[in-house]
Amino acid sequence: MQARDVAAQEILLPVKPAFIAFTLIAAFIVNLLPWSGALLAIKPDFVALVVLYWCIQQPRKVGFAAAWGFGLLMDVADGSLFGQHALAYSVLAFAGIVLHRRVLMFTMRDQILHVIPLLLANDLIVLAIRRIAGAEFPGYAYFIGSVVAGALWPVLCALLKLPQIPKPDPDHV
Amino acid sequence: MEYSPPPFFKRGPAPLTRLFLCFVLSVALLISDARYKYLDGIRQVVAVVLYPFERLATAPRALLGRIGEFFVTQSALQTENTRLAEQNLQNAATLQKYRALAGENQHLRELLAARERFPDSTLFAEVLYTGRDPFTRRIVVDKGSQAGVRAGQPVIDDAGVIGQVTRVYPWLAEITLITDKEHAVPVQNLRNGLRAVLGGTGSDGRLELKFIPLNADFQNGDRLVTSGIDGVYPPGLPVAEVSNVERNAAFLFARIVCRPLAGVASYGQVLIVNWENKAPQPPAEEATPARGKKPRRGG
Numbered sequence: 275m276q277a278r279d280v281a282a283q284e285i286l287l288p289v290k291p292a293f294i295a296f297t298l299i300a301a302f303i304v305n306l307l308p309w310s311g312a313l314l315a316i317k318p319d320f321v322a323l324v325v326l327y328w329c330i331q332q333p334r335k336v337g338f339a340a341a342w343g344f345g346l347l348m349d350v351a352d353g354s355l356f357g358q359h360a361l362a363y364s365v366l367a368f369a370g371i372v373l374h375r376r377v378l379m380f381t382m383r384d385q386i387l388h389v390i391p392l393l394l395a396n397d398l399i400v401l402a403i404r405r406i407a408g409a410e411f412p413g414y415a416y417f418i419g420s421v422v423a424g425a426l427w428p429v430l431c432a433l434l435k436l437p438q439i440p441k442p443d444p445d446h447v
Numbered sequence: 448m449e450y451s452p453p454p455f456f457k458r459g460p461a462p463l464t465r466l467f468l469c470f471v472l473s474v475a476l477l478i479s480d481a482r483y484k485y486l487d488g489i490r491q492v493v494a495v496v497l498y499p500f501e502r503l504a505t506a507p508r509a510l511l512g513r514i515g516e517f518f519v520t521q522s523a524l525q526t527e528n529t530r531l532a533e534q535n536l537q538n539a540a541t542l543q544k545y546r547a548l549a550g551e552n553q554h555l556r557e558l559l560a561a562r563e564r565f566p567d568s569t570l571f572a573e574v575l576y577t578g579r580d581p582f583t584r585r586i587v588v589d590k591g592s593q594a595g596v597r598a599g600q601p602v603i604d605d606a607g608v609i610g611q612v613t614r615v616y617p618w619l620a621e622i623t624l625i626t627d628k629e630h631a632v633p634v635q636n637l638r639n640g641l642r643a644v645l646g647g648t649g650s651d652g653r654l655e656l657k658f659i660p661l662n663a664d665f666q667n668g669d670r671l672v673t674s675g676i677d678g679v680y681p682p683g684l685p686v687a688e689v690s691n692v693e694r695n696a697a698f699l700f701a702r703i704v705c706r707p708l709a710g711v712a713s714y715g716q717v718l719i720v721n722w723e724n725k726a727p728q729p730p731a732e733e734a735t736p737a738r739g740k741k742p743r744r745g746g
Contacts, residue, residue, distance in 0.1 A: 303504050304504075307504045307508075307576075308505050308575065310577050314577065317579075337465070338466070341469075345473075346493070347497065350490055350493040350497060351497055351500075351501070352578070353580060354580045355477055355480055356479075356480035356489075357476030357480065358473075358477060361474070365470075367466075368462055404582045410582070412582055416581055
Protein backbone atom coordinates (compact mmCIF):
# COMPACT_ATOMS: atom_id res chain seq x y z
CA MET A 275 0.00 0.00 0.00
CA GLN A 276 2.73 2.40 1.01
CA ALA A 277 4.93 1.56 -1.93
CA ARG A 278 2.10 2.10 -4.40
CA ASP A 279 1.25 5.53 -2.99
CA VAL A 280 4.83 6.66 -3.39
CA ALA A 281 4.96 5.33 -6.95
CA ALA A 282 1.65 6.98 -7.85
CA GLN A 283 2.92 10.32 -6.69
CA GLU A 284 6.08 10.44 -8.75
CA ILE A 285 6.41 13.81 -10.40
CA LEU A 286 6.02 13.70 -14.17
CA LEU A 287 6.95 16.32 -16.72
CA PRO A 288 4.01 18.19 -18.32
CA VAL A 289 2.74 16.46 -21.45
CA LYS A 290 3.25 18.19 -24.79
CA PRO A 291 0.07 18.80 -26.85
CA ALA A 292 1.99 17.69 -29.95
CA PHE A 293 2.59 14.31 -28.33
CA ILE A 294 -1.12 13.91 -27.57
CA ALA A 295 -1.97 14.72 -31.18
CA PHE A 296 0.70 12.31 -32.39
CA THR A 297 -0.64 9.41 -30.29
CA LEU A 298 -4.21 10.02 -31.43
CA ILE A 299 -3.19 10.07 -35.11
CA ALA A 300 -1.02 6.99 -34.59
CA ALA A 301 -3.95 5.14 -33.01
CA PHE A 302 -6.10 6.17 -35.96
CA ILE A 303 -3.57 4.79 -38.47
CA VAL A 304 -3.29 1.55 -36.48
CA ASN A 305 -7.08 1.28 -36.75
CA LEU A 306 -6.76 1.74 -40.52
CA LEU A 307 -4.24 -1.10 -40.93
CA PRO A 308 -5.61 -3.81 -43.22
CA TRP A 309 -6.83 -6.14 -40.47
CA SER A 310 -8.50 -9.28 -41.67
CA GLY A 311 -9.82 -12.62 -40.47
CA ALA A 312 -9.21 -13.54 -36.82
CA LEU A 313 -7.14 -10.42 -36.17
CA LEU A 314 -10.03 -8.24 -37.33
CA ALA A 315 -12.34 -10.12 -34.97
CA ILE A 316 -10.20 -9.41 -31.89
CA LYS A 317 -8.96 -5.98 -32.98
CA PRO A 318 -9.49 -3.44 -30.22
CA ASP A 319 -10.58 0.04 -31.15
CA PHE A 320 -7.28 1.83 -30.56
CA VAL A 321 -8.73 5.30 -31.05
CA ALA A 322 -11.30 4.67 -28.31
CA LEU A 323 -8.58 3.36 -26.03
CA VAL A 324 -6.24 6.34 -26.56
CA VAL A 325 -9.09 8.86 -26.27
CA LEU A 326 -10.09 7.26 -22.97
CA TYR A 327 -6.47 7.30 -21.75
CA TRP A 328 -6.02 11.01 -22.42
CA CYS A 329 -9.44 11.90 -20.99
CA ILE A 330 -8.43 10.17 -17.77
CA GLN A 331 -4.86 11.48 -17.66
CA GLN A 332 -5.34 14.98 -19.09
CA PRO A 333 -9.03 15.92 -18.87
CA ARG A 334 -8.16 19.60 -19.26
CA LYS A 335 -6.33 19.05 -22.55
CA VAL A 336 -8.30 16.29 -24.27
CA GLY A 337 -12.04 16.20 -24.18
CA PHE A 338 -15.18 16.21 -26.21
CA ALA A 339 -13.84 18.08 -29.24
CA ALA A 340 -11.08 15.53 -29.88
CA ALA A 341 -13.35 12.56 -29.13
CA TRP A 342 -16.13 13.80 -31.38
CA GLY A 343 -13.78 14.78 -34.22
CA PHE A 344 -11.92 11.48 -34.25
CA GLY A 345 -15.28 9.72 -34.06
CA LEU A 346 -16.33 11.42 -37.29
CA LEU A 347 -13.04 10.48 -38.94
CA MET A 348 -13.55 6.85 -37.89
CA ASP A 349 -17.06 6.94 -39.35
CA VAL A 350 -15.78 8.05 -42.74
CA ALA A 351 -12.86 5.63 -42.68
CA ASP A 352 -15.12 2.70 -41.78
CA GLY A 353 -17.86 3.72 -44.17
CA SER A 354 -20.31 3.34 -41.31
CA LEU A 355 -23.16 5.65 -40.36
CA PHE A 356 -22.11 9.27 -39.94
CA GLY A 357 -22.00 10.05 -36.22
CA GLN A 358 -22.12 6.60 -34.64
CA HIS A 359 -18.49 6.61 -33.49
CA ALA A 360 -18.72 10.34 -32.72
CA LEU A 361 -21.57 9.70 -30.31
CA ALA A 362 -19.91 6.65 -28.74
CA TYR A 363 -16.57 8.42 -28.25
CA SER A 364 -18.30 11.48 -26.74
CA VAL A 365 -19.91 9.28 -24.11
CA LEU A 366 -16.53 7.63 -23.54
CA ALA A 367 -14.88 11.03 -23.10
CA PHE A 368 -17.60 12.04 -20.65
CA ALA A 369 -17.05 8.90 -18.59
CA GLY A 370 -13.28 9.43 -18.65
CA ILE A 371 -13.53 13.06 -17.56
CA VAL A 372 -16.05 12.36 -14.81
CA LEU A 373 -14.16 9.33 -13.48
CA HIS A 374 -10.59 10.53 -13.97
CA ARG A 375 -9.80 11.22 -10.30
CA ARG A 376 -11.31 7.92 -9.25
CA VAL A 377 -9.64 5.69 -11.85
CA LEU A 378 -6.16 7.05 -11.14
CA MET A 379 -6.50 6.09 -7.45
CA PHE A 380 -6.55 2.40 -8.30
CA THR A 381 -3.87 -0.15 -9.09
CA MET A 382 -3.35 -1.15 -12.70
CA ARG A 383 -5.50 -4.28 -12.31
CA ASP A 384 -8.41 -2.30 -10.91
CA GLN A 385 -7.98 0.33 -13.63
CA ILE A 386 -8.50 -2.43 -16.20
CA LEU A 387 -11.75 -3.30 -14.44
CA HIS A 388 -12.83 0.30 -14.97
CA VAL A 389 -11.68 0.50 -18.58
CA ILE A 390 -13.30 -2.68 -19.92
CA PRO A 391 -16.88 -1.73 -18.91
CA LEU A 392 -16.39 1.73 -20.39
CA LEU A 393 -15.23 0.29 -23.72
CA LEU A 394 -18.05 -2.26 -23.66
CA ALA A 395 -20.47 0.62 -23.15
CA ASN A 396 -18.85 2.26 -26.19
CA ASP A 397 -19.55 -0.94 -28.21
CA LEU A 398 -23.11 -1.12 -26.89
CA ILE A 399 -23.84 2.42 -28.07
CA VAL A 400 -22.61 1.61 -31.58
CA LEU A 401 -24.60 -1.63 -31.52
CA ALA A 402 -27.76 0.16 -30.40
CA ILE A 403 -27.40 2.77 -33.15
CA ARG A 404 -26.93 0.12 -35.82
CA ARG A 405 -29.83 -1.96 -34.51
CA ILE A 406 -32.07 1.09 -34.71
CA ALA A 407 -30.79 1.70 -38.26
CA GLY A 408 -31.77 -1.86 -39.19
CA ALA A 409 -28.60 -3.97 -38.97
CA GLU A 410 -28.39 -7.45 -37.49
CA PHE A 411 -26.55 -8.33 -34.29
CA PRO A 412 -23.12 -9.52 -35.47
CA GLY A 413 -22.60 -12.07 -32.68
CA TYR A 414 -20.97 -11.90 -29.27
CA ALA A 415 -17.49 -11.94 -30.82
CA TYR A 416 -18.20 -8.28 -31.47
CA PHE A 417 -17.33 -7.51 -27.83
CA ILE A 418 -13.99 -9.37 -27.76
CA GLY A 419 -12.10 -6.32 -29.03
CA SER A 420 -12.95 -4.30 -25.92
CA VAL A 421 -11.71 -7.04 -23.58
CA VAL A 422 -8.47 -7.21 -25.58
CA ALA A 423 -8.26 -3.43 -25.31
CA GLY A 424 -8.57 -3.74 -21.53
CA ALA A 425 -5.66 -6.17 -21.53
CA LEU A 426 -3.63 -3.64 -23.53
CA TRP A 427 -4.34 -0.83 -21.03
CA PRO A 428 -1.20 -1.36 -18.84
CA VAL A 429 1.01 -1.47 -21.97
CA LEU A 430 -0.59 1.70 -23.25
CA CYS A 431 -0.16 3.47 -19.90
CA ALA A 432 3.52 2.53 -19.76
CA LEU A 433 4.12 3.61 -23.37
CA LEU A 434 2.29 6.92 -23.29
CA LYS A 435 3.87 7.90 -19.97
CA LEU A 436 7.44 7.43 -21.28
CA PRO A 437 7.99 10.99 -22.59
CA GLN A 438 6.79 12.40 -19.26
CA ILE A 439 9.27 10.56 -17.04
CA PRO A 440 12.03 13.00 -16.06
CA LYS A 441 15.56 12.02 -17.05
CA PRO A 442 17.89 11.49 -14.09
CA ASP A 443 20.32 14.37 -13.84
CA PRO A 444 23.88 12.93 -14.02
CA ASP A 445 25.33 15.95 -12.19
CA HIS A 446 23.00 15.53 -9.28
CA VAL A 447 24.53 13.75 -6.32
CA MET B 448 -18.67 42.11 -13.96
CA GLU B 449 -16.24 42.43 -11.08
CA TYR B 450 -17.75 39.38 -9.38
CA SER B 451 -16.81 36.92 -12.11
CA PRO B 452 -14.20 34.38 -11.03
CA PRO B 453 -10.58 34.87 -12.05
CA PRO B 454 -9.82 33.33 -15.44
CA PHE B 455 -7.84 30.37 -14.11
CA PHE B 456 -11.00 28.90 -12.62
CA LYS B 457 -12.92 29.15 -15.86
CA ARG B 458 -13.50 25.72 -17.28
CA GLY B 459 -16.24 26.35 -19.79
CA PRO B 460 -19.52 24.46 -19.69
CA ALA B 461 -19.94 21.45 -17.41
CA PRO B 462 -19.13 18.00 -18.87
CA LEU B 463 -22.79 17.05 -18.89
CA THR B 464 -23.65 20.12 -20.97
CA ARG B 465 -20.89 19.29 -23.45
CA LEU B 466 -22.01 15.68 -23.62
CA PHE B 467 -25.53 16.84 -24.38
CA LEU B 468 -24.24 19.10 -27.16
CA CYS B 469 -22.21 16.24 -28.70
CA PHE B 470 -25.18 13.92 -28.35
CA VAL B 471 -27.52 16.30 -30.18
CA LEU B 472 -24.96 16.91 -32.94
CA SER B 473 -24.30 13.18 -33.40
CA VAL B 474 -27.96 12.26 -33.49
CA ALA B 475 -28.61 15.01 -36.03
CA LEU B 476 -25.81 13.62 -38.21
CA LEU B 477 -27.05 10.04 -37.76
CA ILE B 478 -30.58 10.88 -38.78
CA SER B 479 -29.56 13.00 -41.75
CA ASP B 480 -27.20 10.23 -42.93
CA ALA B 481 -29.38 7.19 -42.31
CA ARG B 482 -32.70 8.69 -43.36
CA TYR B 483 -31.98 11.42 -45.87
CA LYS B 484 -28.45 10.70 -47.20
CA TYR B 485 -27.58 14.41 -47.05
CA LEU B 486 -23.97 13.94 -46.03
CA ASP B 487 -22.41 12.18 -49.01
CA GLY B 488 -20.64 15.40 -50.04
CA ILE B 489 -19.01 15.82 -46.63
CA ARG B 490 -18.10 12.15 -46.64
CA GLN B 491 -16.35 12.59 -49.99
CA VAL B 492 -14.32 15.56 -48.73
CA VAL B 493 -13.27 13.84 -45.51
CA ALA B 494 -12.43 10.68 -47.45
CA VAL B 495 -10.07 12.64 -49.70
CA VAL B 496 -8.33 14.04 -46.60
CA LEU B 497 -8.06 10.54 -45.14
CA TYR B 498 -6.74 8.97 -48.34
CA PRO B 499 -3.01 9.45 -47.54
CA PHE B 500 -3.52 7.87 -44.11
CA GLU B 501 -5.23 4.86 -45.64
CA ARG B 502 -2.44 4.38 -48.16
CA LEU B 503 0.09 4.75 -45.35
CA ALA B 504 -1.72 2.12 -43.28
CA THR B 505 -1.94 -0.37 -46.15
CA ALA B 506 1.68 0.15 -47.24
CA PRO B 507 3.27 -2.35 -44.79
CA ARG B 508 1.19 -5.25 -46.10
CA ALA B 509 2.08 -4.45 -49.70
CA LEU B 510 5.75 -4.24 -48.71
CA LEU B 511 5.57 -7.60 -46.89
CA GLY B 512 3.95 -9.14 -49.96
CA ARG B 513 6.78 -7.90 -52.16
CA ILE B 514 9.44 -9.21 -49.77
CA GLY B 515 7.60 -12.56 -49.73
CA GLU B 516 7.64 -12.66 -53.55
CA PHE B 517 11.39 -12.10 -53.50
CA PHE B 518 11.98 -15.27 -51.48
CA VAL B 519 9.92 -17.68 -53.60
CA THR B 520 11.82 -20.92 -54.15
CA GLN B 521 12.70 -22.15 -57.60
CA SER B 522 10.82 -25.44 -57.18
CA ALA B 523 7.65 -23.55 -56.30
CA LEU B 524 8.10 -21.43 -59.41
CA GLN B 525 8.70 -24.51 -61.55
CA THR B 526 5.62 -26.28 -60.20
CA GLU B 527 3.55 -23.21 -60.84
CA ASN B 528 5.02 -22.84 -64.32
CA THR B 529 4.14 -26.44 -65.22
CA ARG B 530 0.66 -26.02 -63.85
CA LEU B 531 0.15 -22.78 -65.76
CA ALA B 532 1.44 -24.32 -68.99
CA GLU B 533 -1.04 -27.19 -68.66
CA GLN B 534 -3.84 -24.82 -67.85
CA ASN B 535 -2.86 -22.65 -70.78
CA LEU B 536 -3.15 -25.60 -73.15
CA GLN B 537 -6.56 -26.51 -71.82
CA ASN B 538 -7.65 -22.87 -71.99
CA ALA B 539 -6.41 -22.59 -75.56
CA ALA B 540 -8.61 -25.48 -76.59
CA THR B 541 -11.61 -23.99 -74.81
CA LEU B 542 -10.83 -20.58 -76.25
CA GLN B 543 -10.80 -21.83 -79.82
CA LYS B 544 -14.14 -23.44 -79.28
CA TYR B 545 -15.37 -20.27 -77.62
CA ARG B 546 -14.18 -18.06 -80.49
CA ALA B 547 -16.01 -20.15 -83.01
CA LEU B 548 -19.13 -20.11 -80.86
CA ALA B 549 -18.86 -16.39 -80.19
CA GLY B 550 -18.55 -15.66 -83.89
CA GLU B 551 -21.51 -17.83 -84.66
CA ASN B 552 -23.46 -16.38 -81.80
CA GLN B 553 -22.76 -12.81 -82.86
CA HIS B 554 -23.82 -13.62 -86.37
CA LEU B 555 -27.07 -15.13 -85.14
CA ARG B 556 -27.70 -12.21 -82.83
CA GLU B 557 -27.11 -9.73 -85.59
CA LEU B 558 -29.59 -11.67 -87.62
CA LEU B 559 -32.05 -11.48 -84.77
CA ALA B 560 -31.13 -7.85 -84.08
CA ALA B 561 -30.64 -8.85 -80.50
CA ARG B 562 -28.67 -6.74 -78.14
CA GLU B 563 -25.26 -7.66 -76.82
CA ARG B 564 -25.50 -9.47 -73.55
CA PHE B 565 -21.96 -9.76 -72.33
CA PRO B 566 -19.87 -7.10 -70.61
CA ASP B 567 -17.70 -5.06 -72.93
CA SER B 568 -14.82 -4.01 -70.77
CA THR B 569 -13.55 -4.57 -67.28
CA LEU B 570 -11.42 -2.48 -64.96
CA PHE B 571 -8.71 -4.15 -62.91
CA ALA B 572 -8.63 -3.15 -59.24
CA GLU B 573 -6.74 -4.31 -56.19
CA VAL B 574 -8.37 -4.93 -52.81
CA LEU B 575 -6.91 -2.54 -50.23
CA TYR B 576 -8.65 -3.81 -47.12
CA THR B 577 -11.81 -5.48 -45.93
CA GLY B 578 -14.37 -3.24 -44.29
CA ARG B 579 -13.92 -2.79 -40.56
CA ASP B 580 -17.59 -2.23 -39.87
CA PRO B 581 -18.71 -5.53 -38.28
CA PHE B 582 -22.33 -4.98 -39.32
CA THR B 583 -21.71 -5.12 -43.07
CA ARG B 584 -19.64 -7.14 -45.53
CA ARG B 585 -17.62 -4.78 -47.68
CA ILE B 586 -14.22 -4.42 -49.27
CA VAL B 587 -12.38 -1.31 -50.44
CA VAL B 588 -10.46 -1.28 -53.72
CA ASP B 589 -7.88 1.13 -55.10
CA LYS B 590 -9.86 2.51 -58.06
CA GLY B 591 -12.42 5.27 -57.72
CA SER B 592 -14.34 7.86 -59.70
CA GLN B 593 -11.07 9.14 -61.18
CA ALA B 594 -10.72 5.76 -62.91
CA GLY B 595 -14.31 5.85 -64.11
CA VAL B 596 -15.90 3.65 -61.45
CA ARG B 597 -19.60 4.31 -60.87
CA ALA B 598 -21.87 3.18 -58.08
CA GLY B 599 -23.87 0.14 -59.11
CA GLN B 600 -21.24 -1.55 -61.26
CA PRO B 601 -20.93 -5.30 -60.74
CA VAL B 602 -17.60 -6.66 -59.48
CA ILE B 603 -16.26 -10.12 -60.35
CA ASP B 604 -13.12 -12.16 -59.94
CA ASP B 605 -11.85 -15.09 -62.00
CA ALA B 606 -14.40 -17.47 -60.47
CA GLY B 607 -17.58 -15.45 -60.26
CA VAL B 608 -19.50 -12.51 -58.87
CA ILE B 609 -18.12 -10.77 -55.76
CA GLY B 610 -20.56 -7.92 -55.32
CA GLN B 611 -21.34 -4.46 -56.55
CA VAL B 612 -19.88 -0.98 -56.12
CA THR B 613 -21.95 0.92 -53.59
CA ARG B 614 -19.92 4.00 -52.71
CA VAL B 615 -17.36 5.79 -54.87
CA TYR B 616 -14.63 8.11 -53.64
CA PRO B 617 -12.14 9.86 -55.95
CA TRP B 618 -9.44 7.18 -55.57
CA LEU B 619 -11.24 4.43 -53.70
CA ALA B 620 -14.44 2.50 -54.13
CA GLU B 621 -16.44 0.52 -51.61
CA ILE B 622 -17.84 -2.80 -52.78
CA THR B 623 -20.71 -4.47 -50.98
CA LEU B 624 -20.14 -8.22 -51.11
CA ILE B 625 -22.85 -10.69 -52.06
CA THR B 626 -22.54 -12.07 -48.51
CA ASP B 627 -23.81 -8.78 -47.04
CA LYS B 628 -27.08 -9.15 -45.19
CA GLU B 629 -28.83 -6.50 -47.27
CA HIS B 630 -27.57 -7.63 -50.63
CA ALA B 631 -29.51 -9.82 -53.04
CA VAL B 632 -28.64 -11.21 -56.47
CA PRO B 633 -31.25 -12.52 -58.89
CA VAL B 634 -29.97 -15.90 -60.05
CA GLN B 635 -30.93 -18.78 -62.25
CA ASN B 636 -30.25 -22.46 -61.72
CA LEU B 637 -27.94 -23.56 -64.53
CA ARG B 638 -29.35 -27.11 -64.52
CA ASN B 639 -33.03 -26.33 -65.06
CA GLY B 640 -33.33 -22.55 -65.47
CA LEU B 641 -35.30 -21.93 -62.29
CA ARG B 642 -35.08 -18.30 -61.20
CA ALA B 643 -34.55 -17.25 -57.60
CA VAL B 644 -33.18 -14.52 -55.39
CA LEU B 645 -29.90 -15.19 -53.62
CA GLY B 646 -29.41 -13.20 -50.45
CA GLY B 647 -26.41 -12.76 -48.19
CA THR B 648 -26.46 -13.92 -44.59
CA GLY B 649 -23.89 -11.55 -43.12
CA SER B 650 -21.35 -14.32 -42.58
CA ASP B 651 -18.53 -15.15 -44.96
CA GLY B 652 -18.95 -18.09 -47.31
CA ARG B 653 -22.68 -18.50 -46.78
CA LEU B 654 -25.57 -17.42 -48.98
CA GLU B 655 -29.23 -18.36 -48.90
CA LEU B 656 -31.85 -18.71 -51.58
CA LYS B 657 -34.93 -16.82 -50.49
CA PHE B 658 -38.61 -17.69 -50.79
CA ILE B 659 -38.16 -21.04 -52.54
CA PRO B 660 -41.19 -23.34 -52.28
CA LEU B 661 -40.62 -26.74 -50.67
CA ASN B 662 -41.11 -28.65 -53.90
CA ALA B 663 -38.79 -26.55 -56.06
CA ASP B 664 -36.11 -28.52 -57.85
CA PHE B 665 -32.84 -27.45 -56.20
CA GLN B 666 -30.19 -30.04 -55.39
CA ASN B 667 -26.78 -30.04 -53.79
CA GLY B 668 -24.13 -29.05 -56.31
CA ASP B 669 -26.45 -26.99 -58.51
CA ARG B 670 -24.68 -24.01 -60.04
CA LEU B 671 -26.36 -20.63 -59.87
CA VAL B 672 -25.63 -17.91 -62.42
CA THR B 673 -26.92 -14.35 -62.58
CA SER B 674 -30.18 -14.10 -64.45
CA GLY B 675 -29.73 -10.43 -65.34
CA ILE B 676 -33.33 -9.42 -64.76
CA ASP B 677 -32.34 -6.82 -62.17
CA GLY B 678 -30.35 -4.78 -64.66
CA VAL B 679 -27.39 -4.60 -62.26
CA TYR B 680 -25.60 -7.84 -63.00
CA PRO B 681 -25.09 -8.99 -66.58
CA PRO B 682 -26.70 -12.38 -67.21
CA GLY B 683 -24.70 -15.59 -67.08
CA LEU B 684 -22.04 -14.81 -64.48
CA PRO B 685 -21.44 -17.68 -62.04
CA VAL B 686 -22.40 -16.76 -58.47
CA ALA B 687 -22.74 -19.73 -56.14
CA GLU B 688 -23.15 -23.45 -55.70
CA VAL B 689 -25.91 -25.05 -53.65
CA SER B 690 -24.28 -26.73 -50.66
CA ASN B 691 -27.20 -27.77 -48.48
CA VAL B 692 -30.93 -28.15 -49.06
CA GLU B 693 -33.20 -28.50 -46.07
CA ARG B 694 -36.89 -29.15 -46.62
CA ASN B 695 -38.97 -28.98 -43.49
CA ALA B 696 -42.73 -29.18 -43.88
CA ALA B 697 -43.14 -27.02 -40.79
CA PHE B 698 -41.90 -24.02 -42.75
CA LEU B 699 -43.35 -22.35 -45.78
CA PHE B 700 -40.08 -22.19 -47.71
CA ALA B 701 -37.15 -24.53 -48.22
CA ARG B 702 -33.90 -23.54 -46.58
CA ILE B 703 -31.23 -23.63 -49.27
CA VAL B 704 -27.69 -22.71 -48.29
CA CYS B 705 -25.17 -21.86 -50.98
CA ARG B 706 -21.45 -21.32 -51.14
CA PRO B 707 -20.11 -18.38 -53.19
CA LEU B 708 -17.89 -19.44 -56.08
CA ALA B 709 -15.77 -16.30 -56.09
CA GLY B 710 -13.16 -15.65 -53.42
CA VAL B 711 -15.45 -13.29 -51.56
CA ALA B 712 -13.49 -13.31 -48.32
CA SER B 713 -9.99 -13.31 -49.79
CA TYR B 714 -7.65 -10.50 -50.63
CA GLY B 715 -6.46 -10.07 -54.18
CA GLN B 716 -7.53 -8.55 -57.44
CA VAL B 717 -11.02 -7.94 -58.72
CA LEU B 718 -12.54 -6.83 -61.99
CA ILE B 719 -15.08 -4.02 -62.08
CA VAL B 720 -17.36 -4.73 -65.01
CA ASN B 721 -18.31 -1.85 -67.24
CA TRP B 722 -21.78 -2.91 -68.12
CA GLU B 723 -24.77 -0.86 -69.04
CA ASN B 724 -28.18 -2.34 -68.96
CA LYS B 725 -29.48 -2.02 -72.48
CA ALA B 726 -32.74 -3.74 -71.70
CA PRO B 727 -35.82 -1.62 -72.21
CA GLN B 728 -36.94 0.07 -69.01
CA PRO B 729 -40.12 -1.20 -67.42
CA PRO B 730 -43.15 1.03 -67.98
CA ALA B 731 -43.60 3.94 -65.59
CA GLU B 732 -45.44 3.55 -62.30
CA GLU B 733 -48.44 5.56 -63.45
CA ALA B 734 -49.10 3.26 -66.37
CA THR B 735 -49.14 0.07 -64.29
CA PRO B 736 -50.12 0.44 -60.65
CA ALA B 737 -47.55 -1.41 -58.58
CA ARG B 738 -49.16 -4.48 -57.12
CA GLY B 739 -46.15 -6.70 -56.69
CA LYS B 740 -43.61 -6.83 -53.92
CA LYS B 741 -41.67 -3.70 -53.05
CA PRO B 742 -38.33 -3.44 -54.87
CA ARG B 743 -35.46 -5.20 -53.19
CA ARG B 744 -32.52 -3.21 -51.94
CA GLY B 745 -29.17 -3.65 -53.58
CA GLY B 746 -30.41 -6.29 -55.96
